Amino acid sequence: MNYTVILFYKYVTIADPEAECKRQRGLCEKYDLTGRLIVAGEGINATLEGIDGNITAYIEEMKRDERFVDIDFKNSPGTGVSFPKLSVKVRPEIVASSLGDGVNPKQETGKHISPDTLHRWFESGEDFTVVDMRNDYEVISGKFTKTRHPGMHTFREIKEDVEKIKDLKDKKVVAVCTGGIRCEKATGFLKKQGFSDVHQLEGGIHRYIEKYPDGYYKGALYVFDGRMTIDMTDNASDRDIVGKCEFCGNKTEQYVDDDSTTPSRQLLCCDNCFSKRTDSLRLARKEVAVKQG
Helix, strand or coil: CCEEEEEEEEECCCCCHHHHHHHHHHHHHHCCCEEEEEEECCEEEEEEEEEHHHHHHHHHHHCCCCCCCCCCCEEEECCCCCCCCEEEEECCCCCCCCCHHHCCCCCCCCEEECHHHHHHHHHHCCCCEEEECCCHHHHCCEEECCEECCCCCCHHHHHHHHHHHHHHCCCEEEEECCCCHHHHHHHHHHHHCCCCEEEEECCHHHHHHHHCCCCCEEECEECCCCCCEECCCCCHHHCCCCCECCCCCCECCCEEEECCCCCCEEEECCHHHHHHHHHHHHHHHHHHHHHCC
């Protein structure tokens, strides 16, 4: 069986989030989907995995609802085990931020530009800067050329970290993120902070690398599921690997959880260093066990 992962969102008024949450849970269970789905008064956001035919059937049902008929469903190959279970919840926001009610994507966002337009700007040498609105650990495995990252470890930190790019207030900027959802609020916030020429990539990085797998995005795309990263090329050797091992500096796109910090963090670690760290940890645990008798 072949599996597909779909990524989608929409900012749209949902009068009864609890009722919609119940309906969405029923739909996902009907089609045996796993993943994460969030419903809020401001809209819906989800990443789901299922057998190809079941994903198609779910999308067809969603498009029968006038609120969701124009949702941009982004597809990528699944594994069947990208998610351990199904989670469908009601939340205050469909993507956690610190921006509150002061930023409403239904009222103000940056100017949407297509992947074609962004690619053309790169090709023609247009004067602009890509502002990556993803978390810092996402950017280390892949990013656009001409990228500035404000430094957020989580999107909640955008209010503080925007100060690090204030020199771009009078420049042309293009905000990017995985599928576009974070940019909807981020660009509205940038405009409120006085940024004068703000754009956002329609469909996010996902749509760009679908159309231009050998374009100006270099590396792999981090995703929040068991696959960790995706790329649209047939072979990773056909594109640039920009990620570097945290310990030895060798090229890698392998993420590991580092529990030596609180809270734990995700970092890049090559196979060789991962093996050494695993062996060291195993030895340390054995020594502790011996001391404890």
